[in-house]
Amino acid sequence: xxxxxxxxxxxxxxxxxxxxxxxxxxxxxxxxxxxxxxxxxxxxxxxxxxxxxxxxxxxxxxxxxxxxxxxxxxxxxxxxxxxxxxxxxxxxxxxxxxxxxxxxxxxxxxxxxxxxxxxxxxxxxxxxxxxxxxxxxxxxxxxxxxxxxxxxxxxxxxxxxxxxxxxxxxxxxxxxxxxxxxxxxxxxxxxxxxxxxxxxxxxxxxxxxxxxxxxxxxxxxxxxxxxxxxxxxxxxxxxxxxxxxxxxx
Amino acid sequence: xxxxxxxxxxxxxxxxxxxxxxxxxxxxxxxxxxxxxxxxxxxxxxxxxxxxxxxxxxxxxxxxxxxxxxxxxxxxxxxxxxxxxxxxxxxxxxxxxxxxxxxxxxxxxxxxxxxxxxxxxxxxxxxxxxxxxxxxxxxxxxxxxxxxxxxxxxxxxxxxxxxxxxxxxxxxxxxxxxxxxxxxxxxxxxxxxxxxxxxxxxxxxxxxxxxxxxxxxxxxxxxxxxxxxxxxxxxxxxxxxxxxxxxxxxxxxxxxxxxxx
Numbered sequence: 001x002x003x004x005x006x007x008x009x010x011x012x013x014x015x016x017x018x019x020x021x022x023x024x025x026x027x028x029x030x031x032x033x034x035x036x037x038x039x040x041x042x043x044x045x046x047x048x049x050x051x052x053x054x055x056x057x058x059x060x061x062x063x064x065x066x067x068x069x070x071x072x073x074x075x076x077x078x079x080x081x082x083x084x085x086x087x088x089x090x091x092x093x094x095x096x097x098x099x100x101x102x103x104x105x106x107x108x109x110x111x112x113x114x115x116x117x118x119x120x121x122x123x124x125x126x127x128x129x130x131x132x133x134x135x136x137x138x139x140x141x142x143x144x145x146x147x148x149x150x151x152x153x154x155x156x157x158x159x160x161x162x163x164x165x166x167x168x169x170x171x172x173x174x175x176x177x178x179x180x181x182x183x184x185x186x187x188x189x190x191x192x193x194x195x196x197x198x199x200x201x202x203x204x205x206x207x208x209x210x211x212x213x214x215x216x217x218x219x220x221x222x223x224x225x226x227x228x229x230x231x232x233x234x235x236x237x238x239x240x241x242x243x244x245x246x247x248x249x
Numbered sequence: 250x251x252x253x254x255x256x257x258x259x260x261x262x263x264x265x266x267x268x269x270x271x272x273x274x275x276x277x278x279x280x281x282x283x284x285x286x287x288x289x290x291x292x293x294x295x296x297x298x299x300x301x302x303x304x305x306x307x308x309x310x311x312x313x314x315x316x317x318x319x320x321x322x323x324x325x326x327x328x329x330x331x332x333x334x335x336x337x338x339x340x341x342x343x344x345x346x347x348x349x350x351x352x353x354x355x356x357x358x359x360x361x362x363x364x365x366x367x368x369x370x371x372x373x374x375x376x377x378x379x380x381x382x383x384x385x386x387x388x389x390x391x392x393x394x395x396x397x398x399x400x401x402x403x404x405x406x407x408x409x410x411x412x413x414x415x416x417x418x419x420x421x422x423x424x425x426x427x428x429x430x431x432x433x434x435x436x437x438x439x440x441x442x443x444x445x446x447x448x449x450x451x452x453x454x455x456x457x458x459x460x461x462x463x464x465x466x467x468x469x470x471x472x473x474x475x476x477x478x479x480x481x482x483x484x485x486x487x488x489x490x491x492x493x494x495x496x497x498x499x500x501x502x503x504x505x506x507x508x509x510x
Contacts, residue, residue, distance in 0.1 A: 078475055083475075089471070104476045139493070
């Protein structure tokens with residue numbers, strides 16, 4: 001059982017407080033969804049967990065299986081099994097997807113890395129995610145559409161097999177078919193490996209495919225309301241203003 | 250396969266398929282050697298230099314309608330090379346150059362003399378000491394195109410400079426000029442890019458970009474978030490930066506491995 005615990009976390013970027021006394025605990029086999037209006041710190045939360053140095057932790061701690069990871073490097077967190085599927089995956093010219101993933105997997109698996117299995121898995125995943133087989137030889141996200149970039153994040157997740165999956169608006173930029181494909185792929189990965197998943201989304205529609213255990217509403221840097229899947233439906237029906245307003249009244 | 254090998258002071262020619270080559274002295278007084286190449290049919294030329302100890306002038310003439318690739322690589326040595334290219338009507342020349350010398354000074358003059366002549370130039374260098382590249386690109390005929398890409402990684406005691414000037418005179422219509430230069434400077438030393446466009450004709454498409462700096466933090470974060478440490482992430486970014494657009498990647502991969510393990 002892996003446990004990611006965030007306790008009283010306050011985070012600043014450019015002297016502005018973004019996360020304020022934030023608390024959350026995620027365990028293996030749980031899917032947590034963070035929803036909330038724009039600018040409330042949802043993406044910041046995922047980046048801080050991953051160790052982005054643009055954000056400064058001024059108070060509180062993030063622990064993974066009891067170990068404080070506040071000062072851990074990004075790659076150390078990744079090697080421990082934390083994965084961030086990004087909202088806007090970068091295009092990196094010249095660095096091929098194959099080279100990148102092979103290097104990343106080699107770092108993770110060391111002497112257990114097997115090139116043939118890697119190639120076979122890539123082939124199977126590109127086919128499953130309806131991706132162009134040639135994309136693996138192109139630069140990372142080079143010339144990819146928004147949807148292809150998101151699929152590439154899911155492909156990387158499947159290759160690296162993390163225990164904690166952070167997915168930041170993985171549904172943005174996806175058409176209905178791709179949304180279904182990505183949603184089902186995430187759920188399939190969840191059913192196979194039972195990771196802890198933290199999903200950031202604006203829309204209930206992704207939750208038609210990914211079945212969450214908890215929905216949290218984030219506002220002004222912390223969680224103001226938690227519930228089950230029905231909360232997402234309520235948000236979609238009533239909007240954040242009403243729900244957050246009710247809490248503050 | 251056409252191959253010209255230059256070791257120390259020795260210039261050797263292997264095979265001549267579609268080219269005529271004359272090796273001689275450009276200036277006895279200045280101790281400058283010369284290599285004159287006439288390309289008269291579609292072909293590839295490889296130029297490999299090792300530990301060169303001479304000044305050398307290249308004169309390369311691409312005849313009408315001919316399409317050619319020149320792949321050049323320099324290892325070690327202190328280089329003072331000058332290149333003069335002459336492209337005739339409807340000719341095309343693709344130049345891919347990989348430099349791994351100690352000190353390099355190059356002057357490249359490209360004359361697009363015939364209508365529709367086109368040149369693609371792609372330089373990749375790892376600069377460790379002093380490297381200076383000057384380019385003069387003359388669009389002397391209608392509808393000529395030049396695409397000059399210079400990429401360098403500056404390390405150790407490197408000081409790298411790219412000066413690129415493109416010229417289009419009045420009434421030379423329909424030309425296309427593209428200049429791109431990017432230096433990844435991994436030192437505290439000063440690097441310079443000077444892109445110049447001297448255009449006296451409105452019917453011209455011209456672009457230029459110049460970038461000096463390191464890789465973006467976001468790029469490193471992305472790679473590191475998949476488990477690559479900073480050293481490996483940087484190596485991968487450098488490799489991608491240098492290998493992009495190069496046909497013969499093996500030599501360049503060896504150079505990347507030489508400096509970045």
